[in-house]
Amino acid sequence: MFDYERQSTVRSLLFRYLESPSLKHLRDPKQVDGLAESILTALDRTGPVWEKWDAVRGEFLKAAAKAWIPFDELVTFLNGLPGPNLTKTDVAQRLRAFQEEPYAHLYPDERVKEACLALYAAEREAGTEMAAIIGALQEFAEAEEQRLDEERQERWREQQAADRLALQRRFLSGADCKWTALDGSKALFLRKNGRAFRLSPTKDKRWELHRIEAPGDDGELMGLYATRGAANKVIEKLAYEPEWRR
Structure with a gap:
């Protein structure tokens, strides 16, 4: 019997024993002796496979x-x-x-x-x-x-921070970029085909999509969506439609 099989056998017997709703039963020395005997019997049922190993x-x-x-x-x-x-x-x-x-x-x-x-x-x-x-x-x-592992995690965190900073700089410079947060805002910002959008979470865990010119703008509400994925599908169309602004 492999070690993990032995462990599984013991765990199974212990859990079965602990199913008793009676604390008195669980603490009964005779019952504990019976459990010990059951465990030994189960473990000894199959002879040792690794006979050379103590x-x-x-x-x-x-x-x-x-x-x-x-x-x-x-x-x-x-x-x-x-x-x-x-x-x-x-x-x-x-x-x-x-x-x-x-x-x-x-x-x-x-x-x-x-x-x-x-x-x-x-x-x-x-x-x-x-x-x-x-x-x-x-x-x-x-x-x-x-x-x-800790060094790898630290490098990963540093890379994530650098990537976030690069995205923020791209957005603020007017370049197209993926969703990014700015200055700790809960809202996310994206620029696609030169057009900027803000996606803001609502209290009911939905997302408001605004078309904006700059991060501080109120912007124009494009819709309210259940998921970011739904908003992304709308942006794929809005970003390449003829300019609707006057």
Whole structure:
């Protein structure tokens, strides 16, 4: 039985037990003993699939999964732990099984590979034992992934801000542009085919469309629409119709 299957089995039994409306029943020692026995019976019903793997080997392999430990040296280390001899296939397939478990997130990140390998080499040169190296690299890889993700998010936010500023400048310069907000206004502004429009939200969550000359204009009401998409369809026509203004 795979680990995720074991977890699903236990969860199912626990939820079934918790369906009881009686708090006294839930706290009854005999009922708790019965639940424990049910869980053990369910887990033992299927014999172990990964016969060469005990908890210690499994936890070390999980810890090493994202750390870019050189594979051959990882196999050698695992074979140094108590238990039957592991082949490279044993290790590779057990690792794959771990990685494919739901919500496991155990695939290594290519972005941290070079740094992990450099740290691994430095620790080996320093004489650090393998168990400690695995733990150190696991922490390092997780911290690096988080740092890189935060940097990527910050770059994305900066790019979004720059794009918004560029749109605002395009609109104010008189150039055609997509919908953009100005100076914190809830309204959105767009210029298409040289014609400017303002789309303002109403209290009943609809949208008023105005044709304007400048952002501060009252403008002329073109219609009231349930969605921005509906207003966009109208603009596609208005922007290219013969000029209606006097």
